[in-house]
Amino acid sequence: xxxxxxxxxxxxxxxxxxxxxxxxxxxxxxxxxxxxxxxxxxxxxxxxxxxxxxxxxxxxxxxxxxxxxxxxxxxxxxxxxxxxxxxxxxxxxxxxxxxxxxxxxxxxxxxxxxxxxxxxxxxxxxxxxxxxxxxxxxxxxxxxxxxxxxxxxxxxxxxxxxxxxxxxxxxxxxxxxxxxxxxxxxxxxxxxx
Amino acid sequence: xxxxxxxxxxxxxxxxxxxxxxxxxxxxxxxxxxxxxxxxxxxxxxxxxxxxxxxxxxxxxxxxxxxxxxxxxxxxxxxxxxxxxxxxxxxxxxxxxxxxxxxxxxxxxxxxxxxxxxxxxxxxxxxxxxxxxxxxxxxxxxxxxxxxxxxxxxxxxxxxxxxxxxxxxxxxxxxxxxxxxxxxxxxxxxxxxxxxxxxxxxxxxxxxxxxxxxxxxxxxxxxxxxxxxxxxxxxxxxxxxxxxxxxxxxxxxxxxxxxxxxxxxxxxxxxxxxxxxxxxxxx
Numbered sequence: 357x358x359x360x361x362x363x364x365x366x367x368x369x370x371x372x373x374x375x376x377x378x379x380x381x382x383x384x385x386x387x388x389x390x391x392x393x394x395x396x397x398x399x400x401x402x403x404x405x406x407x408x409x410x411x412x413x414x415x416x417x418x419x420x421x422x423x424x425x426x427x428x429x430x431x432x433x434x435x436x437x438x439x440x441x442x443x444x445x446x447x448x449x450x451x452x453x454x455x456x457x458x459x460x461x462x463x464x465x466x467x468x469x470x471x472x473x474x475x476x477x478x479x480x481x482x483x484x485x486x487x488x489x490x491x492x493x494x495x496x497x498x499x500x501x502x503x504x505x506x507x508x509x510x511x512x513x514x515x516x517x518x519x520x521x522x523x524x525x526x527x528x529x530x531x532x533x534x535x536x537x538x539x540x541x542x543x544x545x546x547x548x549x
Numbered sequence: 550x551x552x553x554x555x556x557x558x559x560x561x562x563x564x565x566x567x568x569x570x571x572x573x574x575x576x577x578x579x580x581x582x583x584x585x586x587x588x589x590x591x592x593x594x595x596x597x598x599x600x601x602x603x604x605x606x607x608x609x610x611x612x613x614x615x616x617x618x619x620x621x622x623x624x625x626x627x628x629x630x631x632x633x634x635x636x637x638x639x640x641x642x643x644x645x646x647x648x649x650x651x652x653x654x655x656x657x658x659x660x661x662x663x664x665x666x667x668x669x670x671x672x673x674x675x676x677x678x679x680x681x682x683x684x685x686x687x688x689x690x691x692x693x694x695x696x697x698x699x700x701x702x703x704x705x706x707x708x709x710x711x712x713x714x715x716x717x718x719x720x721x722x723x724x725x726x727x728x729x730x731x732x733x734x735x736x737x738x739x740x741x742x743x744x745x746x747x748x749x750x751x752x753x754x755x756x757x758x759x760x761x762x763x764x765x766x767x768x769x770x771x772x773x774x775x776x777x778x779x780x781x782x783x784x785x786x787x788x789x790x791x792x793x794x795x796x797x798x799x800x801x802x803x804x805x806x807x808x809x810x811x812x813x814x815x816x817x818x819x820x821x822x823x824x825x826x827x828x829x830x831x832x
Contacts, residue, residue, distance in 0.1 A: 376665065376667045377667055445662045445663055446662070448658050450658070451651075451655070461651070464654050465653040465654050472645060473638075473641070476638040517576045519577075532660075534659065538656045539656055540640070540641070540644060542644070542652060
């Protein structure tokens with residue numbers, strides 16, 4: 357193995373440790389942290405890691421400081437330094453797999469509805485409105501408990517006025533545009549009087 | 550004269566209503582275009598020449614400030630509508646209502662890429678932990694050096710405990726209430742006193758202590774503050790009875806920096822005032 361190859365192999369391993377093991381309150385690693393530990397060429401290391409993870413149906417995902425997904429190829433170096441990097445699933449999960457991850461189908465549907473509703477209301481919505489919407493299809497106590505669960509997990513956040521917002525985990529895990537597009541593109545049965 | 554007063558009262562009411570409307574749009578996430586900006590600016594402009602008191606001007610400024618926030622929200626709304634993420638909320642709500650749970654989950658799973666993380670101890674940290682455990686002395690060995698002295702139990706009086714500073718002469722509430730009574734006595738006919746005149750004492754230490762107790766006095770509803778930002782004056786006014794805080798009321802924290810320089814400045818002014826009053830009395 358050439359010296360250069362050995363160097364990058366070591367750096368990729370180090371990147372795996374930094375990205376997979378949680379060292380802060382939230383998972384992932386900041387760009388500047390990776391730069392400090394892996395060197396200035398950390399985007400190249402992450403690209404190598406991403407290529408390797410593709411075989412395992414995983415990917416390196418970057419989220420900008422403003423909460424927008426960015427790519428290693430197109431983002432500016434200063435943007436990357438401020439971004440947060442995560443390892444996420446590359447493909448899709450099946451409903452059975454989500455059950456094994458501890459998500460009931462009701463809870464997951466509730467999360468999807470909550471996120472979509474917040475997006476449609478320009479990223480801010482009163483908690484009571486979401487509760488009302490969830491209670492149409494879920495028992496009341498479950499709707500309230502679910503919202504608390506989504507807040508704890510970091511999908512949404514609540515301010516002192518009871519307004520709900522999208523939080524860091526939604527930005528990292530969910531393709532918002534795709535989600536809305538899919539919902540609007542789904543044919544629903546129209547009922548006529 | 551009477552009609553002038555009436556117009557002013559009406560104007561103030563209008564300003565209050567504008568503030569409330571803008572506040573509810575901001576806080577409750579209502580449609581910012583519910584606020585007719587031109588109409589409101591016209592009202593503010595119409596009443597502006599009638600304001601002559603600082604509090605009226607403050608209200609006018611607050612109304613303008615709130616309106617500016619609503620205009621900002623309107624800007625954001627337009628920006629959001631022009632992005633590809635914009636969806637008609639009614640259309641989306643309708644879709645959500647009509648879709649069954651299974652379909653929603655199916656759609657969601659197509660857009661969800663959960664974060665992958667490990668919760669696993671590494672062999673290296675396990676080895677480090679074992680080494681630490683091996684070197685850690687048992688509790689009875691670690692604590693054996695602390696030899697307790699056997700002292701015969703005795704009796705202490707309250708005064709002795711106060712002398713040794715183990716007990717305070719007065720409880721905290723008693724001290725706050727004593728200060729409240731002092732405030733009630735010192736306010737005079739106006740019913741209020743300048744903040745610095747009340748907390749100011751002969752020594753800096755005592756001044757800080759009084760400021761500290763005063764902050765509790767205000768927080769617990771024994772007194773209230775009157776702030777005149779334009780005149781840079783703060784007054785403190787005692788309440789007849791302590792008014793407990795309610796959840797409905799908006800709680801605001803107001804910091805008052807108490808520096809030694811401020812205290813020296815206040816003391817000089819106070820001494821000059823005293824000298825002047827002595828001269829006047831002698832004259």
